[in-house]
Amino acid sequence: MKHTIFIIVSLLFFTINSITCKLDNEDDELARIIRPITDEKTQQQAALNVIRRLIHERADNVAIKVNFKLPVNYFKIRKTNNSEMLRIEASSGVAATKAFHYYLKHFCGVHISWDGHQLKTLEQLDEFPAVNIEVEASSKIVYYQNVCTHSYSYSFWKFEQWREHIDFIALSGITLTLAPFQEDVWTEIYREYGMTQDEIDEHLAGVGFFAWQRMGNIRGWGGKLSKNFIEFASNLQQQIITALNELGISVAIQAFDGHLPIHFKTIFPNASFSSTTQWNDFPPQYCCPLFIEPIDPLFREIGEKFLRAMIQRYGTNHIYFSDPFNEVQPRISDANYLRNVSLSIYSGMQAVDSNAIWLLQGWFLVNNPDFWNDEITKAFLTAVPHNKLLILDLQSEQHPQYNRTSSFYGQKFIWCMLHNFGGTLGMHGSIRLMNVEIPRAANMENSSMIGVGITPEGIHQNYVVYEFALEKAWDYQEINHKKWIKNYARNRYGLVSHETTSIEHAWLLLLKSVYAFEGLQNIRGKYVYCRRPSLRIQVWRWYDEKLVIKALGKFLAINESDLLNDHLYERDLVDLTRQLLQIQAEFIYTTLVETFKKKDLRKFAIASEMFLELLRDLDSLLATHDDFLLGKFLEDAKAMALDDDERKQLEFNARNQITLWGPDGQILDYATKQWNGIVMDYYLPRWTLFIQQLNISLQTNIAFNQSKFQQDVFNQVEYPFNENNAKFYPSKANGNVVNKAKELFHKWKRITFN
Template sequence: MWLEASGTMDLAVAVTVGFLLLARGSVGDEAREAAAVRELVARLLGPGPAADFSISVERALAAESGLDTYSLSGGGATPVRVRGSTGVAASAGLHRYLRDFCGCQVAWSGSQLHLPRPLPALPQELTEATPNRYRYYQNVCTHSYSFVWWDWARWEREIDWMALNGINLALAWSGQEAIWQRVYLTLGLTQSEVDEHFTGPAFLAWERMGNLHTWDGPLSHSWHLKQIYLQHRILDRMRSFGMIPVLPAFAGHVPKAIIRVFPQVNVTQLGSWGHFNCSYSCSLLLAPGDPIFPLIGSLFLWELTKEFGTDHIYGADTFNEMQPPSSEPSYLAAATSAVYEAMIAVDPDAVWLLQGWLFQHQPQFWGPAQVKAVLGSVPHGRLLVLDLFAESQPVYIRTASFYGQPFIWCMLHNFGGNHGLFGALETVNQGPHAARLFPNSTMVGTGIAPEGIGQNEVVYALMAELGWRKDPVPDLMAWVSSFATRRYGISQQDAEAAWRLLLRSVYNCSWETCSGHNRSPLVKRPSLQMNTTVWYNRSDIFEAWKLLLTAAPNLTASPAFRYDLLDVTRQAVQELFSLYYEEARTAYLNKDLVTLLRVGGLLAYKLLPALDEVLASNSHFLLGSWLDQARAVAVSEAEAQFYEQNSRYQLTLWGPEGNILDYANKQLAGLVADYYQPRWDLFLETLAHSLAKGVPFQQHQFDKDVFLLEQAFVVSRKRYPSQPQGDTVDLAKRIFLKYYPKRVAGSL
C-alpha cells in the first residue's frame, strides 16, 4: 500500500490521501482508456508499427500498491504487451519500452522513433509502480507564455507527451473567460464592462490570478467560442487517458463594475502589481464575509461544471504575488475558507489545488502564523499544495511539510519562457527523494511547473522520469550520455562528451548561484551596469560547441541534433556577447574610443546578425512562427493585428511602459534583428558620442530614447518568415571558425 511505501505517514496524512482518492471521481472505464492509448500509439508510430503493440488497461494491476502501475512483456516474435492500471500508466509503460529498450525519445523539438526490427524482446515481465500518487504538470503562467495561441493539433501533441511521461494531474483552464462572461452578465454587468475587465489573450494568466485587468484587451466573441470548443476537446482527451484535469475556481477577485451593480458590496483594493498602475492592476478583492462572495463563487463553479463536467479538483490563487490587506491570521483564515466554502457549495467532493508560490515569493509576510492560518482553514486532504519552486527554494522544509496538508514537489525551472541553457539537474535528481523521506512527509506527488516550455528538454526528461522512480538516478553522467544517444538515435562519442560538459556547467546550477532567468546582456535593455557573471566555466560551453560540430558529419540527419547544435551555438554567441560587452564597457570607462568603436561594431554589426541568421535556420527559433500562431487564431485582419501586438508586447515591453521589460525574452530570428540589435546599435552609438563629445553618458536619457525603438517594434506590422532558411550546421560552423579561436586565444 502507499502508506507502507511512505513509511512516515501519520493518521492525519492517511485521511488526506483518502480525501484525494475520493476526489478522483470517475476517470473513464478501462476500455475507453485502452482505446485512447492505442490511438496514441498509432499517432506516434504509425498504424503499421502500432500493430506490434498489445495495449490493455486493467485496474487490478494497482490493487497491491494503490498507485499507477504498468507491466511490459513480450516482443521479439510476439507483440509487445503493455498493460497499465490506467491509460496514463499504460502510456508511461509504452514510453518506458520505447526509451529503455528501443533507444527512442519523444521530445518537443522533434522525436527520434527509429524502432529496431524486430522489436526487442523483454527477458521477463517488467512491472513498475510509481511512488507518487500524482505527477502534475503546468503553471498558471504556462497558458500565457506557451499555450496561448495553440490550436487543437498542437494541444493533441502536448497531451500525448503528457500521457507518455505519466502525467495524471494537469491544469485545464482554457475557455474560463467565456464562463465568467456568462456569470458577470447574469449578475447585471454590461457587455462593455465585461470587455473592459478582461486582458488580452497573452496576459490572461495574470487576470486569472487577480494581478491584472484590462491590459491589452478586450476578448472577442470569436475568442470565447473557440476557447470553449478547444476546452471541450482538451478535457475529453485528458479524461480518455484517465488524467485528472484541474478546473479553475473563484479566488475572490472581481471587476470594478461590481460596485455599480452591488453598491453595498464590501471590497478591498489590493496594491499594484508588476510596476503597473491601478488602471491595469490593484484588483478588487471581495471581503470573505460579504454575501456576494459565495454567490459569485458558486455561480461560477455551477456554470463551469455544467459546461465541462468535473473531476473535483479546482485551482485558485487569491494572493499570488499580492500582499493581503491584513496579516491577521483570522482574516487570512476567513479569506481562505470563503474560497473553499464556495467550492463545496457546488461540489461537496471538491479539492483545492493551491500554488504555494505565495509563501515563497513573500516569506517576510508569510510567517508561521500566517501560513498556518491558510493551510489550517481547509480540512486536511481538501487542500493540495504545489511546492512550486522546490528545486531551488522548497517551502515544505520551513512549514513542517505544509503543516499536514498534502503537497506536490514541483520543479519550476523556467521563468517567462526564456531561451538559455540552464538547469539544476543534481538538485532535481535528489529533491523528490529527500522530500519523501522528510519527517512526517505529506508529499503525494511530483510536478513539472515551468512558466514556459519548449526549452532545455534534458531537464524535463529527467523530471518526468523521476515521477516514476523511487530513488534518484544513481549516475547522472551516464544518464546524460544515454540521453544523447537516444536523442540522436546513435551513440557518438563527441556528442556524448559535449552533453557531459553541459551537465557539469550550465546544468549544474544551485539556487545559491543562479535564478532561472536568462540575464544575459544580449536580451536586456543596455546599460553600463550589466552583470555578466555566470555560475559555470564558459570554456565548457565553447568546448561542448566544438564537440558538437566535430560530431556533426555523423548526425546531420537528426533533427534533434540540428536543434541542439543551434541551441548550443546560440548559447555560445550569448557568452561571446557578454565577453565583448565587457570589453566595450572597459573601453568606454578608459575613454578608449578606438577600441569602443571596433568592439562595438563587432557586437552590433557582426555578432548579432550572425546570431539572427543561424536562428533563422530552425523553425523552433522563428519570430514569424510565433506571430503566425497568434494571427491564425483570428477571424479578421484587424483581430490578427491585435493578437500579433499582444504577442509582441509579451516578448518585449510586457506592459505599456515597459512594466516588466524583457521578462519573457526569447532569442528568435527577427526579434534579434529588429528588437535587440537596434537597442545595442543605439547604446554603442550613444557611448561613442559621449566619448567623442566629452559628455557623460546619461542612462535616464538613453532609456527614453531606446523606449521609442522598443515601442516601434511592438506596433510594427512587419511580417517575418515562418519557414527556416539556411543550413544550421554550415552557419554554426561559420560562426565557430570566426570567433572560437580568438576567444580561446584570449584576444579580439
Template sequence: QYRILERMRSLGMTTVLPAFAGHVPQGILRVFPRVNATRLGGWSHFDCTYSCIYLLDPEDPMFQVIGTLFLKELIKEFGTDHIYSADTFNEMTPLSSDPAYLSRVSNAVFRSMTGADPEALWLMQGWLFQHQPDFWHPAQVRALLHGVPLGKMIVLDLFAESKPVYQWTESFYGQPFIWCMLHNFGGNHGLFGTVEAINHGPFMARRFPNSTMVGTGLVPEGIEQNDMVYELMNELGWRQEPLDLPSWVSRYAERRYGALNAAAAGAWRLLLRSVYNCTGGPLVRRPSLHMDTELWYNASDVYEAWRLLLSASAELGSSPLFRYDLVDVTRQAAQQLVSNYSLDIRSAFQRHALPELLTAGGVLVYDLLPELDSLLSSHSLFLLGRWLEGARAMATSDREAEQYELNARNQVTLWGPSGNILDYANKQLGGLVLDYYGVRWSLFVSVLVESLNSGRPFHQDEFNQAVFQVERGFVYNKKRYPAVPAGDTLEISRKLFLKYYP
C-alpha cells in the same frame, strides 16, 4: 475546452477546474451597492489601469452565492473530477496579516467549492509564500492553510528546486503538497537548469520529517527549451533514488539522436557539469554600463561542447533533434561572446579608448549579432515569424490578427505599455535578435561614442528614454518575418565556430 478535457480523461488524467477565489470586477458595486468589496493594490509594475482588482469580504453573503453558483455552472458544463484551483493572494498582498482574517478567506473559498461539490479538493499554488516572505510568516501561512480541513487541499510547492517552501513550513503544516520544478520564467531561451537540486530534491522531500509530499510536478512558464531538464524531472517520478547524472546524460544523448556517439555524449556531460544552473545573459537585457555579466559556470565547457557537437555532425547531422541542439549550444556560445564584447565595450568607454570601443562595438553590432540571427533563422523553432504567425492564427478577423501580433511583440519585449516588465519574456529568435536586440546595442554603442567625442557624460536614464522609443517602435512595427527557416544550420554554426572559437 471540451476537447482538452475529453482527451485528458481518456488518457486517465485527473482534470482541474477553476473555482471562485473571491475576486470581482468593479461593476459589482453598481449592481450590488451594499456588497463588501475592497480594492487590492497594483500588480508588479502595473498601475490600477491594468490591475487593482476587488476582493469580496469572506463573510459577505455574496461570496458563497457567487462562488457556489459559478462552480455549479462550470460542473454542469464540463463535468468534474472534484479538484479545483483557486489562488486568492498570488503575488497580491492580503488586506490584513491577521491570521484570523486569512483563515476566514481560505475557509470561505473552500466552502464555496463544497457548496457545489461536497467532494471538492482545493489545488493551490504555494508561490505566494516564497514570493512575499516578509508577509507570509509561519503564523500567516499556517492560518491560510488551516482554514481548510487537512487533506482537503493540495499545495503546489512551485519553485521547489530552488526555494522549497515545505522545509520551513513543516510540510505545509499537514496539508499534502506536490514537489514542483518551475525551471523556466517567461519562456526565455538559454541553457540552464539546477540538475543536482532536481535530482536530489524530490527524495529529500519524501524523507523530510512528517512529509506530506504526494507527488512531483512540472510548472514551467514556457516550454520548447532545455528538453534534457524536463526528461530528467519526468523520469524521477519513477525512481526510488537519485540518478548517476553523467551516466544518465550519456544515455540521454544516445536516445535523443538514435545513435551512440562519443563526441555527442561528451558534449552533454560538459553541459551537465557547467551550464545547467540558472541565470540570464546581457544579450537580451537593456544595455547598461552596470550589467552583471558574471557566468555561473566555466564558459570553456560550453565552447568545448560546441566543438564536440560539430565533430559529431558528420554522423548525426541528419537528426532533427541534433540540429536543434546544435543551434541551441551555438546560440549559448554566442550569448557568452556577447557578454565578452559587452565587457570590452564597458572597459573601453571607462578608459576613454575610442578605437577599442569602436572595434568591440562594431564586431558585436555588425558581425556577431547578425550572424547569430542567421543561425537562429535556420531553424523553425527559433523564428520570430513563427511566433507572430502563431498569434495571428488565433484571430477570427483581420483586426484581431493585428491586435494579437502586437500583443505577441509586446510580450517578448516591453510586456506592458511602458516596459512594465521589460524583457521578462525575452526570446532569442531569428528576426528579434537583429531588429530588436541588435538595434538596442547599436544605439548604446553610438551613444557611448558620442559621449567620448563630445566629452558629455553618459546618463543611463537619458539612454533608457531614448532606447524605449526603439523598443516601442519594434512593438508597433508592421514588418513581416518569415515563418519558414532559411540557410543550413550546420554550415552557419561551423562558420561561427571558425570565426569566434576562443
C-alpha cells in the same frame, strides 16, 4: 527484560507501519478522488490511439489492458520471443502510455520530447524486444503546468498543436494538469450581474495576458476579446479536457478566488470590497481589480455560481485551482482573517462538490516570505480540512517551502521544478540537485509529499532537465546522473554505443557546467544582449564557459551522416551555438563598458562593432531552425483572427508579451526570446542606438544620459516594434544548420580586441 524489549520494538514497528499505511491510503484516496470517471475500455482505446499516432501500423502489435483494480500509477509489460505482441496492463490509459514510452526508451533506444521524437532506432528493429517488467510509480500524482504556462507557451495554439502536446503529456506519465480557459463562463456571469459588454471588455485581458488578469494582478491589458475567440476557446477547452480525460489524465478547473472587476463596486455598493495592490507599476486603467472579502455573502454566491457553471460546461475531476494571493499581498496580516479567506474559498468549492480538492500554487510563500510568517501561513493552510488541499511547492529545486512549513503542516504537497520564467531561452538546470533532493523530501520525517511535478512558466527549452524531473516522478531513488545523461544523449540522437563518444562527452560537459546550478540567485533568462542596454548590467555566470565551448566542439566533431538532417541534433546544435554567442556577448559587453569608462576610443570601437556583428550572426544562426523563429509565433497569433482588427490585436499581444510586457515596459524583457527576427529588429537596433549615444558622449565629452537613452530607445525602437504589424517574418527555417554552426564556432570560440 528481553521479552519487554521485543514487545516495545514490535509495538514501535507496528505503529510506524500503521502510520505509513495510513499515509499511503490517504495518498491513494486523494489520487483516486480526482481520477476521471472515463471507463477502462475508453482509456484503453485512447492509449492505443496515442501509440498509433506515434508508430503508425506497428501499433497493431501492441495490446493494452486497463485495470482500475491495480495500484495507482502502475504498469506491467510482457513480450515473449515466440509472440509478436507487446502486452501492457496498466492502472489507467496514461499509465499505459507511460509504460509504452518506458519500454521504447529503455529497450528500443527511442527518444520522445516536446522538441520532437527520435524513432529511427525502433524502425531498425524487426520486432519488439522480449521483456517482462512491472513498475509502480513513487508518485501518486505526477503534475504539469504553471498557471502562467498557457500564456507564455500556448496562447495561440489550435487543437492540432494541443493534440500533439497531449500525446506528449500522456507518454510522459503526467496524471494532472490545468484547464486553459474560463473567460466564456466569466463573460456570462458578468452579464448576469448587469455588466455591459464595454465594461467586460475593460476588465478581461488579451489572449497573451490571461494568467495575470485571472489572478488579480492586472485588468484589461491587451483586450478586448472577440466573440469569435470566446467561442473558439470554449470549444477548444472541451476538446482538450475530453482528450485528457479519455486517457485518465485529471484536469483541474478554475474556482473563484475573490478577484472581480471594479464595476462590481457600483453594482453592489454595500458589499465589502478592497482593491488589490498595484502590480509592477501598471497604470490605474490596467491595475488593481477588486477583491471581495470572504466574509461577505457575495463571495460565496459568486463562487458557487461560477464553479457550477464551469462544471456544467466542462465536467469535473473534483480538483479546482484557486490562487487568491499570487503576487498580491492580503490587505491585513492577521491569522484569523487569512483563515477565513481560505475557509471561504474551500467552502464555496465544497458547497458545489462535496469531494472537492483545492489545488493551490505555493508561489505566494516564495514571493513574499516576510509577510507569510509561520503563524499566518499555518492558519491559511490548515483552515482547509486535511487531505482536501493539494499544494504545489512551485520552486522546490531552488526555494522549497516544505521544509520551513513542517511539510505544509501535514497538507499534501507536490515537489515541483519551476526552472523557467517567461519562456526565455538560455541553458541552465539543476540535475544533480533534483537527484538528491526529491528522495530526501519524500523520506523526511512526517513527509506529506504525494508526487513530483514540473511547473515551468514556459516550455520548449532545456528539455533535458524536464525529462529528468519526470523520470524522478516515477522513481524517487537516487541514480547515477552521469550515466543517465549519457543514455539520454544516445537516445536523443539514435546513435549506437560505439558511435556516441563525442556526443556523450559533450553532454557530460554540459552536465558539469550549465546543468550544475545549485545556487539561490534568480535566473530569469535576461542575458546581456536581450536586455535594454545600460552601462550597469551585471554579468554573472555560475559555470566555466570553457566547458560549454568545448562541448560545442564535441557536437561539431560528429561525422555520423544520419545526423546531418536530424531535427533534434540540429536543434541542439543551434541552441548550443546560441549559448556560445550568449557567453561571448557578455565578455564583449564587459570590455565595451570598461573601454568606454577609460575613454579608450580604439578598443571601444572594436568592442562596439564586434558586439553588433555578433548580434547579426546570432540572427542568421537562429534563422536556420524552425524552433527559433519569431515568424512562427506571430503567424500562430494572427491565424486565430477572423478579421484585420483582430489580427492586429493578437499580433500586438504576441509582440508586447515578449518585449515591453505592458504599456510602458512594466515588466520589460521578462519574456524575452532569442529568436530570428526579434534579434535583428529589436535587440540590434536597441544596442546600435546605445552605442551611437555612447560614441557621442565620448566625442563631445558630455556624460552619457541613461534616462534620455531609455526614452529614446522606447520611442525609436521598443514602442514601434510593438505597433508594427506590416513586416512579415518567415515561419520556415532557411540555411544549413551545421555549416552555420561551424562557421560561428570557429569565428567566436576565441575573441581578442587587437
